[in-house]
Amino acid sequence: ETLPEGTVFVPPYDHKYVIAGQGTVGKEMIDDLQSESITLDYLFVCVGGGGLISGISLAAKALSPQTKIIGVEPEAGNDAQQSLEQGRIVHIETPRTIADGAQTQHLGNLTFAIMKEHVSQMITVTDEELVDGMKFFGERMKMVVEPTGCLGLAGLRKMVKNGEVAKGSCCGVVISGGNVDMKRYCELISSSLPSS
Numbered sequence: 001e002t003l004p005e006g007t008v009f010v011p012p013y014d015h016k017y018v019i020a021g022q023g024t025v026g027k028e029m030i031d032d033l034q035s036e037s038i039t040l041d042y043l044f045v046c047v048g049g050g051g052l053i054s055g056i057s058l059a060a061k062a063l064s065p066q067t068k069i070i071g072v073e074p075e076a077g078n079d080a081q082q083s084l085e086q087g088r089i090v091h092i093e094t095p096r097t098i099a100d101g102a103q104t105q106h107l108g109n110l111t112f113a114i115m116k117e118h119v120s121q122m123i124t125v126t127d128e129e130l131v132d133g134m135k136f137f138g139e140r141m142k143m144v145v146e147p148t149g150c151l152g153l154a155g156l157r158k159m160v161k162n163g164e165v166a167k168g169s170c171c172g173v174v175i176s177g178g179n180v181d182m183k184r185y186c187e188l189i190s191s192s193l194p195s196s
Contacts, residue, residue: 011108012049012051013048013049013050013051013052013054013104013108013111014049014050014051014107014108014109014110014111015051015110016110018051018055019051019054019055019058019110019111019114020055021055022051022052022054022055022056023054023055023056023058023059024055024059025052025055025056025059025174026043026055026056026057026058026059026060026063026174027059027063029043029172029174030059030060030063030064030067031063033172034063034064038170039064039066039067039170040060040064040067040170040171040172041066041067041068041165041166041169041170041171042067042068042070042156042159042165042169042170042171042172043056043060043067043068043069043070043171043172043173043174044070044072044151044152044153044155044156044171044172044173044174045057045069045070045071045072045152045174046071046072046073046099046101046102046148046149046151046152046174046176047071047072047073047080047102047122047151048073048101048102048103048104048148049104049106049107049108049111050080050107050108050111050112050114050115051108051111052174052176053069053071053111053115053119054110054111054114054115054118056069056174057069057114057115057118057119058114058118060118061118067172068120068121069118069119069120070119070120070121070122070123070155070156070159071115071119071121071122071123072122072123072124072125072151072152072154072155073099073102073122073123073124073125073151074095074097074098074099074102074124074125074126074127074130074151075097075124075125075126075127076095076096076097076127077092077094077095077097077099077102077103077104078092078122078124079091079092079095079104079105079106079107080107080115080122081122081123081124083106083107083112083115084115084116084119084122085122087116089106089107089109089112090106091105091106092105092106093105097127097147098127098130098131098147098188099127099130099147099148099150099151100146100147100148101146101147101148101149101176101177101179102148102151123155123158123159125151125154125155125158127147129154129157129158130147130150130151130154131147131188131189131191132154132157133145133150133151133153133154133157134147134150134185134188134189135189136153137150137153137175138189143175143178144178144180144182144185145175145177145178145180146176146177146178146179146180146185147180147188148176148177149175149176149177149178150175151176152173152174152175152176153173153175156171156173
């Protein structure tokens with residue numbers, strides 16, 4: 001399908017300006033923390049097509065090179081993890097996950113190149129861990145966060161539980177949004193899954 005005359009297609013993640021814009025998330029976080037003499041050991045970021053983590057990792061490596069950038073994606077849609085492990089962009093079927101913002105089938109060419117260079121590790125989490133994160137944000141922080149927005153927290157909690165993050169480490173988590181239908185949100189957080 002062609003676009004109407006005078007319109008411009010803006011790719012959702014694989015464009016230098018989109019990546020640069022998303023990098024401001026990392027820049028602002030690091031600038032704010034450094035103004036308080038705080039340095040992040042880890043920064044956990046959700047991954048779909050890779051635009052957000054690409055921009056953030058570029059900013060972090062420029063401003064806080066010792067910070068490890070950890071990408072987190074749904075277990076059912078680990079195309080980024082597979083791509084970095086195999087050294088090539090891996091294409092998958094649309095993943096079946098509640099993290100609809102991460103239902104991408106592959107990374108972009110730009111995002112893959114940046115992630116290969118600047119992302120320290122890719123991990124996956126289950127939908128159950130995402131629901132647990134939604135409950136945590138709702139109960140403890142009074143925030144409505146969509147499942148995709150919970151990827152970073154779920155990744156941090158998983159690595160802490162597995163002893164992969166040292167006690168006393170300074171960790172940042174990017175929470176990407178609250179774009180969730182309230183009926184679906186209530187169904188998910190009221191499920192029989194235990195909250196921890």
